[in-house]
Amino acid sequence: MSDQTATATDEKRDGRGLLREIAESQTAVVVFAIIASMILGSLLIIAASEDVREAATYFFSRPSDTFSAMWHAVSSAYIAMFQGAIYNPNGGTFAAQIRPFMQTLTVATPLLFAGLGLGIGFRAGLFNIGAQGQIIMGATLGGYVGFAWDLPVGLHLLLAVLGCALGGAIWGFIPGILKATTGAHEVIVTIMLNYIALNLLSWLLTLEAFQRPGSDNPQSPQVADTAEYPLVLGDQFPLHLGFVLALLCAWGAWWLMERSTLGFQFRAVGANPSAARTAGMNVKRAIVLVMVIAGALAGLAGSAQVLGTEKSLTSGIAASFGFDAITVALLGRSRPLGIVLAAILFGGLRAAGPALQVQAQLPVDIVLVIQSLIVLFIAAPPLVRFLFRLPAPTHEKEVAA
Incomplete structure (x- = not known):
């Protein structure tokens, strides 16, 4: 030959x-x-x-x-x-034509935040079902900072975003510490915490401090302009800075899981906790940290709602984003790039709903x-x-x- x-x-x-x-x-x-x-x-x-x-x-x-x-x-x-x-050729202007895709990215933002947190948990062997409650608690704490505090521009938004992350992290810490110290199953604990978070928010909205003046509806005051995510492309599009932050978090999640020693420990614990413990890794510490990080990211999903789109607290502030994020994380194979693409896909499906109903009846x-x-x-x-x-x-x- x-x-x-x-x-x-x-x-x-x-x-x-x-x-x-x-x-x-x-x-x-x-x-x-x-x-x-x-x-x-x-x-x-x-x-x-x-x-x-x-x-x-x-x-x-x-x-x-x-x-x-x-x-x-x-x-x-x-x-x-x-x-x-994605694209509406019937729009009168270019802005109107691409507005659907901007809406898709806006809807995808909370899915991206929460999906990243769940993906980290899945790779660490923790099936976190508590993103819904973590979104609620993040939105609650961050929203309170947004409408109750009077702070300068820049600082107000920063503290409100950190408040959202802190609220979600606290709600992630609870099942994490219970799992690490008592062996309580994270699925059961996080499901119960979802209901606690929902009912806690409903109760808070009955208090004077959380009620909008002059309104009988269970709705908080609107967050101050200084605490809102600024719009990325101007008033003609709904896309806000939260989407940019979500992309940065996706890069951070990739670096954490693929390039850092801590991420290696998370993956080792997820693959074989006994072997990781034998190798000298602190498995309990890893479990708690994973749940705290996942909760913080889910709390940032709450920031996309309360500081970006809704701008006030209601009992439905989390919608179904916490549960949809489970699908996003699974569809993305718990990898940041896959989660970004899956979040955009599901954001597009949600954004397409009204057009499907109106145009196709x-x-x-x-x-x-x-x-x-x-x-x-x-x-x-x-x-x-x-x-x-x-x-x-x-x-x-x-x-x-």
């Missing part, structure tokens, strides 16, 4: 090896899980469309009408979602169903590999053998 033939053969094998490596990767599973969710979402859109149901009544006489209605329902729905989340719940389907497929990688005929990773084959 000539040298040229041998080289061509090697290149062909390398190409096949690269394609197989991509197909075996977890990233491929995530991508195909999203595709599968969109396909099943299309079936739900077809089932929810009145035009499809009407055309189906005379399917056997004119089947083309039914298929045309199905295509129109699915295409119009996803076009509406794209225009509501479909229930906004379809977006929630698509999100749930993504969770389902992410939680079952073998199912995704079976549906799309993806090869199993080499190490799984070796274990099976």
Whole structure:
């Protein structure tokens, strides 16, 4: 065999090896899980469309009408979602055209903060379900600093943001110290703390110090202008400085987990606590620190709400961001870059809801169903590999053998 033939053969094998490596990767599973969710979402859109149901009544006489209605329902729905989340060509100005994407990034900000905290916990072997309560407590403490204190520009925002981080960190410290000292399971403790945080905020909103003057609604005064996140691109867009801070936190989380000694300890504890303890690592200290850091990041998610978008405390200040962040962290494989992309994806899905309802005249719940389907497929990688005929990773084959 000539040298040229041998080289061509090697290149062909390398190409096949690269394609197989991509197909075996977890990233491929995530991508195909999203595709599968969109396909099943299309079936739900077809089932929810009145035009499809009407055309189906005379399917056997004119089947083309039914298929045309199905295509129109699915295409119009996803076009509406794209225009509501990414780019609206019907906007009169360039600002109006890209405003949907700015809204997507704004909605993604609390998901990004909380997802980073949960991702750090997952890699340390801690399944933290308490981001919802940590967001609430962070927003409560930071919001109080925002509307009750009178401070100069710059300092006021800084202390309000730190208050949000502190509130979340305290709410993360409680399950962390209980886990480290008594072995209490973090899932149970954090779920209970979610309810405590929600009811504590509801009680605080009945107090005079937390009530908006002249209003009977359970709503706090609006935070001072000096404590609000400034808008990044001006008044025409909702995107605020919290998104920039979230990106900085993503870089910080990457450095912490991949480049620092402390992050190595977190990963070692998550991989094998007994081995980490034998190696001289303080496992209890690592558990507490992980939960405090995760809580602080979730508290910053509360800052995006109370200092960025809502600007006042209500009982629904956390919405469902704490629970959605679990999906974001899982979809992002608990890696900062993946979490950033997953947060933007879910931010886009949430931002697209109103456009789906108005333009396509479909229930906004379809977006929630698509999100749930993504969770389902992410939680079952073998199912995704079976549906799309993806090869199993080499190490799984070796274990099976």
